[in-house]
Amino acid sequence: MERLVLWDIDHTLISTGGVGRELSALAFRQATGVEMREQAAVEGITEPVIFRETAKLHGLATDRGDFERFAAALTQAHLTHSAQLRERGHALPGAAAALEALAAKSGIRQSVVSGNIGAVARIKLEVFGLDRRIDWEAGGYGDDDDVRSALVTLALTRAAGRSEVLRPENAVVIGDTPADVEAARANSVPAIAVASGRSSQAQLRAAGADVVLPDLADTGRLLDALRQTSGRTNSAVPASSERRSAT
Structure with a gap:
């Protein structure tokens, strides 16, 4: 079997050597128009929950559409900055x-x-x-x-x-x-x-x-x-x- x-x-x-958080901040700003000052707990947590809870920390109420915009931005950020990820991670x-x-x-x-x-x-x-x-x-x-x-x-x-x-x-x-x-x-x-x-x-x-x-x-x-x-x-x-x- x-x-x-x-x-x-x-x-x-x-x-990721810290690059992951930086790319999350970049994607968060692109998806919400707000600078990410702090991030919710990430250990063992799924990305939709991290995004939603981080948004709450900034006084934002989000829906699935907001997360999908964030997901697209986060994917593009990883593609664009893959060399940085390779260098530091x-x-x-x-x-x-x-x-x-x-x-x-x-x-x-x-x-x-x-x-x-x-x-x-x-x-x-x-x-x-x-x-x-x-x-x-x-x-x-x-x-x-x-x-x-x-x-x-x-x-x-x-x-x-x-x-x-x-x-x-x-x-x-x-x-x-x-x-x-x-x-x-x-x-x-x-x-x-x-x-x-x-x-x-x-x-x-x-x-x-x-x-x-x-x-x-x-x-x-x-x-x-x-x-x-x-x-x-x-x-x-x-x-x-x-x-x-x-x-």
């Missing part, structure tokens, strides 16, 4: 080797679940030469839905075909935030977390990750983690989630 690996992008595979250690190692394994299909707009997700990985092993049609992206767990559901459906959904034990989510882990758990999909972003290994374990790695630098450890999670489902609610739901 084919296994679907769903990668997060930012702080899992790449770092970088692929994270082990990312390229991990993608290649998984591609060399029979029965593994790689795609993306990301809060990024689909076109921006593609540009980010293309800039750093990480796009060649990705099945883009099987992914879930920020312009598909506001809710990250719904993006995992969508990816499972797209990977399997219109009339069925890929079984959770035949997929795995790899990401760097508790939101990645929780989106996987909401779909009973196992999660491998990498502490290459702002979340610590302890925070990722508390979120309920099946396996936590410090980063992707050791390809062997990643392959071991994939073996450990093969055929497993993950739907139990961790204690940290129970505490959050009570607040």
Whole structure:
């Protein structure tokens, strides 16, 4: 049975070196006519939510049309400034080797679940030469839905075909935030977390990750983690989630 690996992008595979926020500010100004003075929380959040909450911080009420204008401007900004992204950003250690190692394994299909707009997700990985092993049609992206767990559901459906959904034990989510882990758990999909972003290994374990790695630098450890999670489902609610739901 084919296994679907769903990668997060930012702080899992790449770092934009601050360029991402600058391009978001540029697109925000173009879409709203207002200078972006501050930005809402972005860790593990989808692009439509980031845009909407950032607009609120500036006293703006927005609708889907405003977001679509922002998405178009953000895509164009990434195309226009791709050289700057390449110069200041970088692929994270082990990312390229991990993608290649998984591609060399029979029965593994790689795609993306990301809060990024689909076109921006593609540009980010293309800039750093990480796009060649990705099945883009099987992914879930920020312009598909506001809710990250719904993006995992969508990816499972797209990977399997219109009339069925890929079984959770035949997929795995790899990401760097508790939101990645929780989106996987909401779909009973196992999660491998990498502490290459702002979340610590302890925070990722508390979120309920099946396996936590410090980063992707050791390809062997990643392959071991994939073996450990093969055929497993993950739907139990961790204690940290129970505490959050009570607040």
